[in-house]
Amino acid sequence: MNHIYPRKPPVKERKDARVQKTRAALRDALLALLEERPFDAITIRDLAARAGAGYATFFRHYPDKGSLLADLAADEISALLALALPILDEADTHAACVALCSYVDARRHLWSVLLTGGAAGNLREEFIRQAHQIAAARPTPDESAWLPKEVAVVFGVSGTVEILAWWLQHGRDHSLEQVAQILDRLVIAPILRG
Amino acid sequence: MNHIYPRKPPVKERKDARVQKTRAALRDALLALLEERPFDAITIRDLAARAGAGYATFFRHYPDKGSLLADLAADEISALLALALPILDEADTHAACVALCSYVDARRHLWSVLLTGGAAGNLREEFIRQAHQIAAARPTPDESAWLPKEVAVVFGVSGTVEILAWWLQHGRDHSLEQVAQILDRLVIAPILRG
Amino acid sequence: MNHIYPRKPPVKERKDARVQKTRAALRDALLALLEERPFDAITIRDLAARAGAGYATFFRHYPDKGSLLADLAADEISALLALALPILDEADTHAACVALCSYVDARRHLWSVLLTGGAAGNLREEFIRQAHQIAAARPTPDESAWLPKEVAVVFGVSGTVEILAWWLQHGRDHSLEQVAQILDRLVIAPILRG
Amino acid sequence: MNHIYPRKPPVKERKDARVQKTRAALRDALLALLEERPFDAITIRDLAARAGAGYATFFRHYPDKGSLLADLAADEISALLALALPILDEADTHAACVALCSYVDARRHLWSVLLTGGAAGNLREEFIRQAHQIAAARPTPDESAWLPKEVAVVFGVSGTVEILAWWLQHGRDHSLEQVAQILDRLVIAPILRG
């Protein structure tokens, strides 16, 4: 998969094997616990215990819970946004929506936990936050008179996230094709064509 | 996360004057503190101190922080949703959007704190939660083949909240009329007409 | 007993009853634990648990373990020193030694724990420390040419403590009278008469 | 408290030169640090850093901090006790006291750190401990009716240590001759002649 979608390059993987193992264990522990209860109800002691690591060991890798979540999610969020934002510039928005949904579908379990698990709220906030940054940096080619860029970005991201969360929560009741169409008609088209 | 869920049972409004005063002081304290820092960073001790009340006194009125927020927000949220949902059934959606924006504008300070202050995330979640409940209970008059009711409601609410939050955060740069138009074209129209 | 030996006057006992109870429980817990293991091997968690108090409660009363020990011991030490130092000024040193031993005997259990239990080392150090302070403040009436005041005080206190510790450790094998005689001949006489 | 008790089994002195060097560095580091702060406030990491050795290296030489202190002090203590105990059996006690003081004076810096530095308390305890052992093993030639052997030994050692500590702490204000006299009149004579 990594050859299709832009992932973090494997540079600087020059780390102690124990460190890698411990971090992976902590990330897995967080994912597992997020399926059972809200992010804020998960204690660092829970995470360490679930990961089979010592309590203090957690802090040797992350300064706090949020950083662990960020380590899990930030790259994924960036990747998704990198895939989503350009949709607005494409000619064939439907195809772009399908690509987006395919990406999520390929990592369905991870995204399912992130968007419908106990950290859904935090993730949504992080999405919006990153989107704001991107919106500020993004060129403004064809600013509509009626739709400020900021609103477009925030609304687009928020709507997309909400639709994806709904899809992930309802299993396979709806085809990728359907969801892509909803995304296109509900989020993309209105932004582009009012 | 401090969910807002459990609504306080219908309080008898016939109360000691001291009680009324204390509750008002606590609510004001929360609003004031939400302008400075996130909801989760506000402690009950902070609230009591700011309200000029004793620490234990807080618990004589609310079982926890979330209940105080609920006392502040739940009615407002219900009122706003009661105003927003029927938009989809109206003929003149634009007029309905103007009505919605007028309502928010009339209570601009409160809504500004709620949607852009330290409890923005909690509020958004509560909106979505109430929207889900409404969606489940709502009759399904003209279920489009392509757009499941659940998505429509969640997307509609989420988009509306996002647009209102943006409006409240940017002061008076944009007229009520403009915002109503954005709301209509970006959220309402796509749901109704695809 | 309190009418015989100078105890802390009951002034300022104007405190919350709960506070008194908790502190007494903590002091008793320390005494009990000192009979089983060294002071440094006793954790604050042990103390709180033994006292039936919450861990954090300990810190509401004492900043650390040492302060609890001081609360137990400082007054006792002061009282003993107040009784011991004047011996050097008395005409009948033997009678004064008997008085000192009687005082210790009347509080035999407490002193037994303090001088032979797990805090013996700390107590000895505290004795020497207080003795140094007293030596510095004490007038130097008849400074012998051969014996500096400082040495006299430190040696006197140290020797006395050692003899008392031995006595307390060996139960009633030796009479109060015998110990007083040893104290007089081994510590007091040499200081006074070289 | 870090007792010094368990003596290292008779180390074979035939060792790698690097081992000798590392141990010397660690001992020097301990001595240096004892001049700045109490023994218990010195961490193994401090010692290793000061000695220019790796943290784990410490444990290849000593099982814990106390053992390093023992390695420094135990031989010195034994030597001093071997010199001190026989004083009671000598005819010319004054000469013996002079010999004792000379021995300490010859190693003044080391003893100064040991008896007045951060490990003074530990050292005192170790002295008493070894003295107790010696007292138990020592024949009882002329047990006085009034002075049990145990008291004599403990008192003698304790008094001697205290006097030496005072001497070492006050530099050269007092001559070796004076101190020997004090020792003889304050400690030895009373034990022998009551």
Place this chain on the structure above:
DNA sequence: CTCTAATCGAGACGGTACGTCGCGTCTTACG
């Protein structure tokens, strides 16, 4: 206009999680 009960402030208390530190073991990778 009193008197009685509700309400209040103050804060001690048992808990629980935090983030830090040091120990002593064990692993890794460098020189």
Place this chain on the structure above:
DNA sequence: CGTAAGACGCGACGTACCGTCTCGATTAGAG
């Protein structure tokens, strides 16, 4: 291929806040 560097499990530290509780001191509003 031996050793330094340091990650690790462990567990105590002292801090903060929670929600419960007792304690007197107001003070409201019913009689």
